[in-house]
Amino acid sequence: MSKTILINGTIMTMDQMNQVYKNGAVAFENGKLTYVGEIPTDLEKYDEVIDVNGDYVLPGLVNTHGHASMSLLRGYADDLPLQQWLEEKMWPIEAQYTKDHAKWGTYLSLIEMLRTGTTTFVDMYDNMDEVAKAVEASGARARLCRGMIGFGSEELRQSKLEEASAFAKNWNNQANGRITTMMSPHSPYTCTPDFIEQIVGKASELQVPMHIHMSETLAEVAQNEKEYGERPVKHLEKLGVFSQPTLVAHAVHVEDWEMDILAEYDVKVSNNIISNLKLASGVAPVPEMLNKGITVSLGTDSSASNNNLDFFEEIKQAALLFKGVRNDATLIPAEKALQMATIHGAEAIWLDNQIGSLEVGKEADFIVIDTKQAFYQPVHNPISHLVYSGSGRDVKDVYVQGKQVVKNSTCVTIDEEKVFYEVNRLVQQFQ
Template sequence: MKTIITHANVITVNDQNEVIADGAVAFEGNRITYVGPTPGDLSGYDQVIDGRHKYVLPGLINTHGHAGMSLLRGYADDLPLQEWLEEKMWPLEAQFTREQVKWGTHLSLIEMIRSGTTTFVDMYDHMGAVAEAVASSGMRARLCRGVIGLTSEEERRRKLEEATTFAREWNQQADGRITTMMAPHAPYTCPPDYIMQIVERAEVLNLPIHIHMSETRFEVEQNVKDYGVRPVAHLENLGVFRRPTLVAHAVHLTDEEIETLAKYDVKVSHNVVSNLKLASGVARVPEMLAKGIDVSLGTDSSASNNNLNLFEELKLAAILHKGVTYNPVAVPAEEALRMATRYGAACVFQPEALGSLEVGKQADMIMLDASQAHYHPAHNPVSHVVYAANGHDVTDSIVAGTFLMRNRELLTIDEEKAVSEANRMFQLLKR
């Protein structure tokens, strides 16, 4: 079917940061076929959607999260990271079954679709349940079985095989919407030889690596105490950066470490809300961007955020760094929007297919209701998206040319059932 959205404000996020007033985007199958002014002749299209009073822009890309953890939203707030993890999160997560992860993931998918995310990265356990949920929902995701190595040798071997099997079997599934990675959880949760084994598997499978890194001062200091070097040098020595790598957080970096990440073209997921809520600190995003590092946006889990509304990350990424650097142009609106789209595409290692509205790219896009008062006067659509919009403004969500939400109606997930089941799954946990 040939579909065209007409008479909209089209925010392309292309190389020219082009915004097309009275613009149109057309797609057929899963690909964009036209981006430009609204044509006078629309007779060649099977479906014409009037986009008046709408913004059309690329779907947002959330580059770090743990979808199943939505069951723990609000359970243990206002704690330091290590206490939050070790005393609150890990004991409950150890009880998670496939069903818990399934319904926690469905809850997260609903939230992401409703708030404009079309692609996300997920690192967790029971990843088969996550992949199945993604496949049926129509979303796009880069998935990995997170591996913690603070266990027996036998358990480490089992986890590695499980992660390898998942990565092999699910890569390029769901018509290519699902891709995979290998994921040692973090330098402080995986012995060095175990990280090296995971890197070897990533090389065999020709897959990227995703890992938490330098999230807290405690983590960095512990790495120096245990291994004599900070996490960046540690991972470099272990060969992690030989593979395409996406690191989550990267809050505590030196100038030298930023240079190292740039040297290896390491990608970074900036989880600004989660890092602030857990008092982990503020990542040096302007400095990383200045060195050409692809810095994208991630929510982390809704247990540490406490939502998956990437518009919150988008605005905060634009304004927080102005405040801490006393520089009003530290992260301009245009750059923040690229972090949520183009740089996100680079961080999921699909820059040729995602992140902007251009002919030939995947038809992943969202529509915002710009008729509302907070979009007016309509001086600058990019500014309004970054500083004024929010996830509740999303009316339509399209992935690979398929509507997942149309006029705010979810089309691929039973929201009432998912909410009910998620609440039931939490009640089964022993607390």
């Protein structure tokens, strides 16, 4: 196999020491990293030597919550509260979704994500075969699940459970290991307790983790207390959800003792800061969760509530918001925000032995940032520049498993023009 090395980069390893090589190198072969460090002397042994000339090189970003198909609804409805936005705007139009919508919506999201440096993402939606096929074709990496809303007849629920189980089984470790799966009840407010228990049983049987929306809004928590006499965390604990490895999305409204439960079961959290602000859901207690040792990662949620998938915006927001609303400028420094977007993201989806940092033996998933721009001058602190001044638009090249998927800021695995044409064709057909 071909041996490739990038030299003269500012290498942000995101390893346990947070090692940064100011003028370093990264090499890979057969999809895996074979060298990370100072520029070696044996460059002659490489088939290809790429001089990145001072650009930043860092692990591909990990977006731990989203709904790629929903990119068709970007800008379709804004400035509304969550329940009204869901019930009056999103659900009626999503009811018109076909496989085609899932397919092209996912491709649109893939363009955005790859183009802005996200190499791995979590997706919870339906028509997941279409999503998985698009991921496979694009060269991206993803942990996918068929999100189940438990409204309707028992027959409908069972057919969803079968579909979700088949998906989780058939696609796990596919696409050369780039696709893994989960089982996913949509939320405690859209699934009855017995349905959630059935899903937990299936996840245990298939040995895949669980993914669920939880404690996103105050209204949801109040409804849970009214209906089940418990707040969502305790409710899900009782239903045995946390007996499986679990990733919860949001966790905006969790009290101190609830965080203790999440910590006890090592429940992973995907915090969706921008979506939570836009839908007025609130501000999650992220500094407190981090203090309790909970793995907190970042997610965009869908581009219907964000409204883009440029993960650099989440990173900057993570480093800004808590400082401002808690009156403490030391909260979540730049380095921690970047960890949340890389290594903590990998930990949150149980892939930290493969991705999330640049270390020999891990997968060659990495991105290159064009630093020949004013935003990165003068050269003081690269991690600060990346977090506080950078943008996903500055991502120049993206590699997944050693294969280049973005070159000079353009996706090479997806025909962008065709995707733009198809998504506009589809949305014009909505009733």
